[in-house]
Amino acid sequence: xxxxxxxxxxxxxxxxxxxxxxxxxxxxxxxxxxxxxxxxxxxxxxxxxxxxxxxxxxxxxxxxxxxxxxxxxxxxxxxxxxxxxxxxxxxxxxxxxxxxxxxxxxxxxxxxxxxxxxxxxxxxxxxxxxxxxxxxxxxxxxxxxxxxxxxxxxxxxxxxxxxxxxxxxxxxxxxxxxxxxxxxxxxxxxxxxxxxxxxxxxxxxxxxxxxxxxxxxxxxxxxxxxxxxxxxxxxxxxxxxxxxxxx
Numbered sequence: 023x024x025x026x027x028x029x030x031x032x033x034x035x036x037x038x039x040x041x042x043x044x045x046x047x048x049x050x051x052x053x054x055x056x057x058x059x060x061x062x063x064x065x066x067x068x069x070x071x072x073x074x075x076x077x078x079x080x081x082x083x084x085x086x087x088x089x090x091x092x093x094x095x096x097x098x099x100x101x102x103x104x105x106x107x108x109x110x111x112x113x114x115x116x117x118x119x120x121x122x123x124x125x126x127x128x129x130x131x132x133x134x135x136x137x138x139x140x141x142x143x144x145x146x147x148x149x150x151x152x153x154x155x156x157x158x159x160x161x162x163x164x165x166x167x168x169x170x171x172x173x174x175x176x177x178x179x180x181x182x183x184x185x186x187x188x189x190x191x192x193x194x195x196x197x198x199x200x201x202x203x204x205x206x207x208x209x210x211x212x213x214x215x216x217x218x219x220x221x222x223x224x225x226x227x228x229x230x231x232x233x234x235x236x237x238x239x240x241x242x243x244x245x246x247x248x249x250x251x252x253x254x255x256x257x258x259x260x261x262x263x264x265x266x267x268x269x
Contacts, residue, residue, distance in 0.1 A: 030115030038242030044073030208264015231266025
């Protein structure tokens with residue numbers, strides 16, 4: 023069985039991607055930061071459909087922990103999947119912050135940077151030796167990198183940086199045939215930033231060509247497909263999954 027690692031896999035898009043990967047016969051190592059019970063619920067769900075998953079703790083902002091996390095992943099691969107390598111990595115963990123530029127503090131700025139750009143950079147570096155040749159990386163970015171929305175400037179800026187980093191990953195990892203792509207969700211119903219109020223959801227739906235907000239499962243399926251050979255010739259791309267948001 024081939025195995026995928028997904029950060030922030032306890033809820034929302036990460037959990038949906040974990041389930042979608044299991045549906046495709048992939049083993050899943052999912053991480054959580056502050057919700058172990060939610061992570062174990064996803065592990066149970068995957069087990070109920072005949073899959074296999076392991077939940078590991080990880081704070082993506084704590085780069086000093088990445089070497090020990092790599093060893094935890096190595097142990098999980100050995101103990102649960104008989105020493106398999108990783109087929110891929112999904113850099114998904116994140117959080118939202120809605121503040122205008124004039125009110126953002128330096129601590130808030132640094133926290134977003136650590137999770138959305140610095141963390142994925144150095145976690146990928148740490149796990150790269152465990153990813154097999156011909157594997158795949160998917161980075162979660164955001165439609166806010168394309169459409170400016172007041173109040174999310176730092177978040178969108180770092181997601182934009184991650185989008186650029188994705189192309190460099192595709193270039194530098196090409197000799198090992200490791201693909202790297204970004205998935206850019208549009209308006210999706212998740213708990214990020216506290217979730218969507220009815221009023222905000224209606225506004226987002228009105229700005230989307232298909233007239234509704236999306237569901238986490240719709241993004242999860244795209245992520246899972248990018249990790250398989252079905253989309254093996256897609257590389258270095260940013261794929262927006264937003265139903266036609268602000269087009």
